[in-house]
Amino acid sequence: MDISLPSFLAAIAVMAAPLVLAALGETLTEKAGVVNLSLDGTIVLSAMTGFVVASRSESLTLGFVAAALTGCAVAALLAVIGVWLNQSQVAAGFALTFLCRDLAYFLGSPYARQQGPQLATLPVPFFSDIPFFGKVLFSHSLIVYASFLAIPCCIYFLYHTRHGLLLRTAGENPEGCWARGINPQTVRIIATMTGGTLVGLAGAAFSLAVKPGWGQPQGCEGIGWIALALVIFGSWHPLRVVAGAYLFGMLQLLGIYFQDSFPTIPAQIFQVAPFPLMIFTLILIHLSSNRKNRITRLFSGNPPKWLGRAYRRS
Amino acid sequence: MKTLVSLGHFLYNRTATMILIAALALGAVSLLLLTLGIAPTTIAVAIAHGSIFSWQKFSHVLSLWIPLLLCSCGLLFTFRAGLWNIGVEGQIICGAIAATALLREGSFGLPPALILTLALALSFFGGGLWGSCAGLLKNRGGVNEIFGGLGLNFVAQGLILWLILGPWKRAGIASMSGTDMFVKELWMYTPPGWRVAPAALLLALATFALTAFLLGATRFGLTVKATGNNPLAARLYAIHPERTGLAAMAIGGGLAGLAGGLQAACVYHRLLPPISSGYGYLALLVVMLANYRIAPVPAICLFFACLAAGSIQLPIVLQLDSALSGVIQGACVVSALLVHGLQKRHKGEN
Amino acid sequence: MIELTNIHKTFGKVHALTGVNLKAEAGTIHGIVGENGAGKSTLMKVLTGFIGRSGGEILFQGQKVRLDSPKDALRLGIGMLYQEPLDFPQLSVLDNFMAGRAVFAPVEARTELARLAATFGFTLHPDNRVEELTIGERQQLELLRLIGDGARLLILDEPTTGISKEQQDLLFTALGKLKTDGATILLVSHKLEEIDLLCDTVTVLRHGRVAATRQRPFDRDALLQAMFDSLPEPQAPPEPKRGGIPVLEFEKVTGSGGRSGLQKVSITIRAGEVVGLAGIDGSGQGIFLKIACGLVPPESGRILRFGAPLQGKAKETGRTTVFLPADRLGEGLFPGMTVREHHLLAAPGSALITSATGLTVSRRAIATHSIKGQPETAVEDLSGGNQQRLLLSFIPDGVRLILMENPTRGLDVHSAAWTWRHLHSRLHADGAIVFASPDLEELMSQASRIVVFYNGKIVLDTPTRATDYQRLSRAITGQIDPVGTC
Amino acid sequence: SPLLAADYPFGLLLVGPANDHGWSQAHFEAGQAMEKVLPGAKMLYIDKVNPADRQGITIPMLVDDLVSKGAKLIIGNSDDMKDGIREAAAMHPEVQFIHISGDDAITGKSGVNLSNLMGRMEYGKMMAGFVAAMTSQTGKIAYLGPLINAETRRLTAAAYLGARYAWTEVLKKPAADLKFKVSWIGFWFNIPGVTSDPTLVTNSLFDAGHDVVISGIDTTEALVVAGQKKKDGKAVWAIPYDYQGACASAPDACLGVPYFNWIPGYTKLIGEAISGKWKQQFLWLGPDWQAINNPATTTIGFMPGNALGDSQKQALTEFQKALAGGLNLFTGPLNFQDGSSFLKAGTTATDDQVWNLPQLLLGMDGASK
Numbered sequence A: 001m002d003i004s005l006p007s008f009l010a011a012i013a014v015m016a017a018p019l020v021l022a023a024l025g026e027t028l029t030e031k032a033g034v035v036n037l038s039l040d041g042t043i044v045l046s047a048m049t050g051f052v053v054a055s056r057s058e059s060l061t062l063g064f065v066a067a068a069l070t071g072c073a074v075a076a077l078l079a080v081i082g083v084w085l086n087q088s089q090v091a092a093g094f095a096l097t098f099l100c101r102d103l104a105y106f107l108g109s110p111y112a113r114q115q116g117p118q119l120a121t122l123p124v125p126f127f128s129d130i131p132f133f134g135k136v137l138f139s140h141s142l143i144v145y146a147s148f149l150a151i152p153c154c155i156y157f158l159y160h161t162r163h164g165l166l167l168r169t170a171g172e173n174p175e176g177c178w179a180r181g182i183n184p185q186t187v188r189i190i191a192t193m194t195g196g197t198l199v200g201l202a203g204a205a206f207s208l209a210v211k212p213g214w215g216q217p218q219g220c221e222g223i224g225w226i227a228l229a230l231v232i233f234g235s236w237h238p239l240r241v242v243a244g245a246y247l248f249g250m251l252q253l254l255g256i257y258f259q260d261s262f263p264t265i266p267a268q269i270f271q272v273a274p275f276p277l278m279i280f281t282l283i284l285i286h287l288s289s290n291r292k293n294r295i296t297r298l299f300s301g302n303p304p305k306w307l308g309r310a311y312r313r314s
Numbered sequence B: 001m002k003t004l005v006s007l008g009h010f011l012y013n014r015t016a017t018m019i020l021i022a023a024l025a026l027g028a029v030s031l032l033l034l035t036l037g038i039a040p041t042t043i044a045v046a047i048a049h050g051s052i053f054s055w056q057k058f059s060h061v062l063s064l065w066i067p068l069l070l071c072s073c074g075l076l077f078t079f080r081a082g083l084w085n086i087g088v089e090g091q092i093i094c095g096a097i098a099a100t101a102l103l104r105e106g107s108f109g110l111p112p113a114l115i116l117t118l119a120l121a122l123s124f125f126g127g128g129l130w131g132s133c134a135g136l137l138k139n140r141g142g143v144n145e146i147f148g149g150l151g152l153n154f155v156a157q158g159l160i161l162w163l164i165l166g167p168w169k170r171a172g173i174a175s176m177s178g179t180d181m182f183v184k185e186l187w188m189y190t191p192p193g194w195r196v197a198p199a200a201l202l203l204a205l206a207t208f209a210l211t212a213f214l215l216g217a218t219r220f221g222l223t224v225k226a227t228g229n230n231p232l233a234a235r236l237y238a239i240h241p242e243r244t245g246l247a248a249m250a251i252g253g254g255l256a257g258l259a260g261g262l263q264a265a266c267v268y269h270r271l272l273p274p275i276s277s278g279y280g281y282l283a284l285l286v287v288m289l290a291n292y293r294i295a296p297v298p299a300i301c302l303f304f305a306c307l308a309a310g311s312i313q314l315p316i317v318l319q320l321d322s323a324l325s326g327v328i329q330g331a332c333v334v335s336a337l338l339v340h341g342l343q344k345r346h347k348g349e350n
Numbered sequence C: 001m002i003e004l005t006n007i008h009k010t011f012g013k014v015h016a017l018t019g020v021n022l023k024a025e026a027g028t029i030h031g032i033v034g035e036n037g038a039g040k041s042t043l044m045k046v047l048t049g050f051i052g053r054s055g056g057e058i059l060f061q062g063q064k065v066r067l068d069s070p071k072d073a074l075r076l077g078i079g080m081l082y083q084e085p086l087d088f089p090q091l092s093v094l095d096n097f098m099a100g101r102a103v104f105a106p107v108e109a110r111t112e113l114a115r116l117a118a119t120f121g122f123t124l125h126p127d128n129r130v131e132e133l134t135i136g137e138r139q140q141l142e143l144l145r146l147i148g149d150g151a152r153l154l155i156l157d158e159p160t161t162g163i164s165k166e167q168q169d170l171l172f173t174a175l176g177k178l179k180t181d182g183a184t185i186l187l188v189s190h191k192l193e194e195i196d197l198l199c200d201t202v203t204v205l206r207h208g209r210v211a212a213t214r215q216r217p218f219d220r221d222a223l224l225q226a227m228f229d230s231l232p233e234p235q236a237p238p239e240p241k242r243g244g245i246p247v248l249e250f251e252k253v254t255g256s257g258g259r260s261g262l263q264k265v266s267i268t269i270r271a272g273e274v275v276g277l278a279g280i281d282g283s284g285q286g287i288f289l290k291i292a293c294g295l296v297p298p299e300s301g302r303i304l305r306f307g308a309p310l311q312g313k314a315k316e317t318g319r320t321t322v323f324l325p326a327d328r329l330g331e332g333l334f335p336g337m338t339v340r341e342h343h344l345l346a347a348p349g350s351a352l353i354t355s356a357t358g359l360t361v362s363r364r365a366i367a368t369h370s371i372k373g374q375p376e377t378a379v380e381d382l383s384g385g386n387q388q389r390l391l392l393s394f395i396p397d398g399v400r401l402i403l404m405e406n407p408t409r410g411l412d413v414h415s416a417a418w419t420w421r422h423l424h425s426r427l428h429a430d431g432a433i434v435f436a437s438p439d440l441e442e443l444m445s446q447a448s449r450i451v452v453f454y455n456g457k458i459v460l461d462t463p464t465r466a467t468d469y470q471r472l473s474r475a476i477t478g479q480i481d482p483v484g485t486c
Numbered sequence D: 001s002p003l004l005a006a007d008y009p010f011g012l013l014l015v016g017p018a019n020d021h022g023w024s025q026a027h028f029e030a031g032q033a034m035e036k037v038l039p040g041a042k043m044l045y046i047d048k049v050n051p052a053d054r055q056g057i058t059i060p061m062l063v064d065d066l067v068s069k070g071a072k073l074i075i076g077n078s079d080d081m082k083d084g085i086r087e088a089a090a091m092h093p094e095v096q097f098i099h100i101s102g103d104d105a106i107t108g109k110s111g112v113n114l115s116n117l118m119g120r121m122e123y124g125k126m127m128a129g130f131v132a133a134m135t136s137q138t139g140k141i142a143y144l145g146p147l148i149n150a151e152t153r154r155l156t157a158a159a160y161l162g163a164r165y166a167w168t169e170v171l172k173k174p175a176a177d178l179k180f181k182v183s184w185i186g187f188w189f190n191i192p193g194v195t196s197d198p199t200l201v202t203n204s205l206f207d208a209g210h211d212v213v214i215s216g217i218d219t220t221e222a223l224v225v226a227g228q229k230k231k232d233g234k235a236v237w238a239i240p241y242d243y244q245g246a247c248a249s250a251p252d253a254c255l256g257v258p259y260f261n262w263i264p265g266y267t268k269l270i271g272e273a274i275s276g277k278w279k280q281q282f283l284w285l286g287p288d289w290q291a292i293n294n295p296a297t298t299t300i301g302f303m304p305g306n307a308l309g310d311s312q313k314q315a316l317t318e319f320q321k322a323l324a325g326g327l328n329l330f331t332g333p334l335n336f337q338d339g340s341s342f343l344k345a346g347t348t349a350t351d352d353q354v355w356n357l358p359q360l361l362l363g364m365d366g367a368s369k
């Protein structure tokens, strides 16, 4: 199969769009010190609500809003258990993952494999005609542009706004946050819900744009775990996390091309490869960054100091 | 007398908590069903009919209970050691692969019981090996065991597919329906009218007893508990926290592997791609719902197995999707977390 | 300016503060002194609303104020430099400077930081990460932040622990300047020379109560007397034993941990010695003990135990050496497990364990160590003192080296005496006891040799007989130039 | 004179969801139709019969359950169920079994109470390949394959033969200009972490210049992607599979769908069972050439889609007539992909040779194993 480079890159951009949104959402959550392990289920559930609401109301906007609210609601439940009640965030996340996934299959069953609305491609006038970059960056649907925009927005928010700074302080040292007159609990709950909203959007990005439709399986199962791994191994920096997301998209695509390029290797190898390959690439990066050489230090970064730890005032 | 009273109090408190959790979870699910216009009672009746109202159904439930109990026992070890073993699915698969490697070769003219025993021992080692891998990744590389386990799950998934479609493919045509069946004499004995092999049932019960014994009545169990409790202090007692953690991962993986071996040897009589059937994840929920304690695990496994088996009736009788059983299982765990958290808060510990 | 009346604070069952009154005037520096655990930090945190108070009132400029959270305090211009730095190590200096401000203006903040730093003669690079700064620089940053936020009442909790002489001078100059500007400063310190140098008034806390309030000039001895429970007549210290074989040898050992780490420490401890380690918390004595028992590997230097190099393996530590940490629940015990289970873990024994196994052992240990608890009591339900007795009961027979942090903390006089009798009786003919203690009386009465740590170094190493309370308390607060053994 | 039972419950085990708009739904709807066609017949069904969706699922257990509910005949609709159905049939000799897509009735691995039923989808796939080649502007056709086995090789080859026929015999273009690419995803539907992502594969097939994708998998990703591209103004098409209504997910990009209609097969086998005339058989039914979309008579149908042009539709009708008239595309000379000879000139393939096709054919690009 021969394919032009711009088409290849454009395909990566599209496939990675939901992953970018979800991973950025989780980055925000974890920067505030909360681990939301429910991503995989949340994505499936919000993909379902997004699809069902959009097709029943015939409004894509409502579909996206519903999916975002779903993600936000699941995150809120996690925040209640993991932040407000100081229970294990990991346990809560696990339980919610499975609850959400099965809830999506149960509630969504009547709508499975129905024709539904989908987001159209909206090439940006003029820009889409630029050679190379026009195809790669400016000939997509709105949600892909949103995923592009989310990257600078997220970085800007985290590193160049007051609330972004507060969010980071809550994950770094809630006591310090409290000493500066800010309630870290509130910051953490809001950050968790904001992150959840982005994850919800990622779900809708699947069911309304990237893999339009709903069914069991929808095809977005498993992505949540990749997003979670990306955040850890992307060292909690949005840019590195996003780079990982695109790397995953590329691995998936390469798997398809390599199936042709290496006919002697059983095709199954390439079909199965992207998920474990991604996780092990990340683990490798992680392992090598333990040794302090300059290149791998690029990838090293530390978790927020209070990640996953509850805070309560004496 | 005093101990009796305090025991009574204790049981009363535990029971009250359990009832609270169940009421919250089932209440929420019922509410959901009512808004969908479905009567929760009909669902309950259908599930009960599909699980406990006949011996045949119940023996089906038991056949689900066995692997679930085995995996949960394994998780009790790892949770005790303070580790999140999310790689259970991969460990089940590796156990099944190890057992198949022997069973597919036939009986070599040896007594089938011997071969089966050997195969199950192999499955324990296969799963244990996979569990140790996650443990090693954590100890040596500082890789969070959640993601190490997840990565290994995917690898195991790839491995089993490759074996089934490649080297171990069926005579003639490779098929996703799995490898060729093992020879009949290597099927574990199932009496007529039973849907579960008595030997497997006994093995599961024995494993649970052994788990309870090891964790509750041996120095090793105490060591594991201490490690999970406070790895920092463990070293003062000449306990090697990393080694203990690795041992827990190996045992946990081994028990999951045993579950996989049993799936191959007495449920499917062959290796097939989805042999792990999500038992690994379900077992995580079981142990969380048990609040990481040993005693409630068999009962919760039974409850979950009834839900899983009974939910098959939902499409047959009510044309409803059977994912509802998963919803109930998840809701139970979430409400357990809520109830325990609220209780702690009420006591002022929060 | 600020007045605290009848302040109470309890943590569960612990009464940290009982009826504390304190008054500080504008344009003055008010010192707060007291031994470890006297309640100084707690009082200051109550004042900023960082922790809630259990009772009492706070008057600010004559007005009763709520002060329920740091937010209230900041609004009133009360700012605090905490004992454990409450900053964000992974964030930049500038981010730390700006965190919590109502407006986000990095450019303005950068110039403001530069201006303030220049005023006080500090050098801070706004883009450095805070974890790369020294403790002193982190304090400077916090101080500038507080001043930048308009704090008029500044609280400094032990600001000079772990900072260099130069930084200390800079800090004191800054404090002087602030005082002249009319700010109020509350200074918590262990170091009486600082109090002498800076303070106008001083309040001594002891066991959560005000033990004394003095105006300058201060009588040093009277302050010490008020700070430490009692300065009883020195008992006859144990005879120093000479010529025993070396049990523990440190040669230029450097390690990190605690506030100051350990810096090129050399010492030889011989059989028959009971060595008391003195010093302000975190001056190096804690990490010394951890390195000695093999829990923490040293960064450099050579360590011999019983004449052989230390391998740093947990197994070895078991039979010949024990370590009893200060943070009992955090480092020494397993919360959620029972007394009996601890006894089982501490002593080798049968592989099988029933509910009866070890019961007699545990009962006997409970009896001989007068532990107020049952074999089935969970350790976190024991009182602090009983947790310590429990730890003591783990010391197996035949142990040659006993390493302890705060061996009698929380024990009443009676059981402290018992404990020491017990410990002395356990002293192996070829072994030694090394303990760290904040309690001078304990050091003087139990140790045959006293080693004082300051900023990670040994500043005094003396037979107990050859020293006295005054000399020790001065050494502890760094008033002796580093010298070798006398 | 059929002795119709007053009440004849039969069980249907579906591998996927009953509403999958694909393989399982086609069976489900045929089962529903039986209730009308055969008086007294009553369907009991269980869907998602696979261990991934249902823990510890085994066919014998489900058969027990259905039998206890009165089922007198059980249908298993997946190749995966082969072993289970065989086992269940041995356990319930009094119950009749129909296994779809297996061959136990030929190989004699099972008792007489088990028959096999399959449709000659080769014809459907030939028509799919035919309209694909007739429509393609680039001459590059792609086939989105599931996993590699004899059945899928056979169907893929049939699609290729249909396309080649259109290209060389109807359009009179040189065979070498026709590119036919097969890309396997690894299973009948997408399982993240286990299969390639069909959405991604289809996208890259289109990106690489193929303009018609023929789907061999059970779900409709290929058509959905084609629909998306079509909306963006690209000239691309897709041909879904399995289910008559499959074009619905993107009608404007759909050239048509080759589908299974199980009604005739069910009617025959269940009808015989009801009337006590059951005999073991291997039933491999083809299209009703007289009325290819007649639900009562045809097992393989081809439903033209909205995107199929009029002239192409015309050509398709001609092609169907030719097939009905005995045109056999499995006629030599035909070579395997590795160059070895499959059929000598003038010979035609036997059913067995087609059923057990060992390799793809020369001219097809993609893995054979």
Ligand SMILES: Nc1ncnc2c1ncn2[C@@H]1O[C@H](COP(=O)(O)OP(=O)(O)OP(=O)(O)O)[C@@H](O)[C@H]1O
Residues within 6 Å of the ligand: A314, C011, C014, C015, C016, C034, C035, C036, C037, C038, C039, C040, C041, C042, C043, C083, C281
């Ligand atoms: N969060 C807490 N929970 C329980 N007890 C506490 C807490 N904080 C302090 N305490 C207890 O309150 C008492 C006073 O502690 P505080 O930190 O005020 O002492 P301090 O005078 O500052 O001592 P140091 O000189 O060591 O800093 C101590 O007994 C301490 O153990």
Ligand SMILES: Nc1ncnc2c1ncn2[C@@H]1O[C@H](COP(=O)(O)OP(=O)(O)OP(=O)(O)O)[C@@H](O)[C@H]1O
Residues within 6 Å of the ligand: C013, C372, C373, C380, C381, C382, C383, C384, C385, C386, C410, C411, C412
């Ligand atoms: N968290 C707890 N739960 C249950 N009981 C507790 C708890 N903490 C302490 N106790 C019990 O309360 C009693 C008083 O404890 P406290 O810590 O006040 O003792 P204390 O008087 O300070 O003793 P000591 O002098 O030995 O430190 C003890 O008997 C102890 O066992």
Ligand SMILES: [Mg+2]
Residues within 6 Å of the ligand: C040, C041, C042, C083, C157
């Ligand atoms: Mg203090």
Ligand SMILES: [Mg+2]
Residues within 6 Å of the ligand: C383, C384, C385, C410
């Ligand atoms: Mg006490």
